[in-house]
Amino acid sequence: MNRDVFRQISIIIVTIVTLTVNSLATTLPLNNKTTAELSDSFLIRFVPAGYVFSVWGLIYTGLIAYTVWQALPKNRDDARMRTIGWWFVVGSIANTLWLVFWHYQFVAITLPIMLVLLGTLIFTVNTFNKIPAKRFAERLCVDLPFHIYLGWISVATVVNASVVLFDNGVTPSDEVSILFAVVLVGVAVVLALAQRVLRRDTAYGMVIAWALYGVAVKQGIYATEGLLAEAPLLVTAATYAAQSLAGLLLLWWLTDRVGDVMRKRQIA
Secondary structure (H helix, E strand, O other): HHHHHHHHHHHHHHHHOOOOOOHHHHOOOOHHHOOHHHHOOOOOOOOOOOOHHHHHHHHHHHHHHHHHHHHHHHHOHHHHHHHHEEEEOOHHHHEEEHHHHOOOOOOHHHHHHHHHHHHHHHHHHHHHHHHOOOHHHHHHHHHHHHHHHHHHHHHHHHHHHHHHHOOOOOOOHHHHHHHHHHHHHHHHHHHHHHHHHHHHHHHHHHHHHHHHHHHHHHHHHHHEEEOOOOHHHHHOOOOOOOOHHHHHHHHHHHHHHHHHHHHHHHHH
């Protein structure tokens, strides 16, 4: 079998397996516990509200689009598809293993698995900058899904690390936890802006903003349910950071689009 064909088929298979395991994790659910229920069992400050995890629907839709795109005969020997293909396979295996280990509460091992997934996504997005897409359809079906995916996994990695620490008995006072969460909000904003400056990546930052607003909402849920005390400092920081970041990125994106149109007119 041709090497490129084998790669294309492998990507289709791992995508189907990943989607199937994710579906089973929600519908069965695996080990009789949903992903959200397990997440709620760890009382950490830097974690988004449950509705924020709906971003997975967008991510998986995008990955299906990528899987179809790379499987097209005309893209079989494409340099970008060759470069990122096997990294996607590794990342998808990591995604699937993470779900299984998370549901069966092998918490410690989930962090290195998450780091593997994060590493594959960083490599993939860096590849997009070295080998730019030639068509808008490719940017939509390939680049955009991975930018969104990387944004979410960047947040998820921090949450995962916090859960591992909590699970191993590292439980600082709530005041310290709140301050640390505020610092993480600042770090997330810096990462989002750096990605925008270095790679003109708006989608990554928008996902960060979506997650940060969810962190603010989660604090209200904690207080309402009597699980943790109110955290006005964190709520304020996360809310303003999310709103300011989203607004700035949108304005930045619109400015770029206007600039692109003006340049095309000048060339014409």
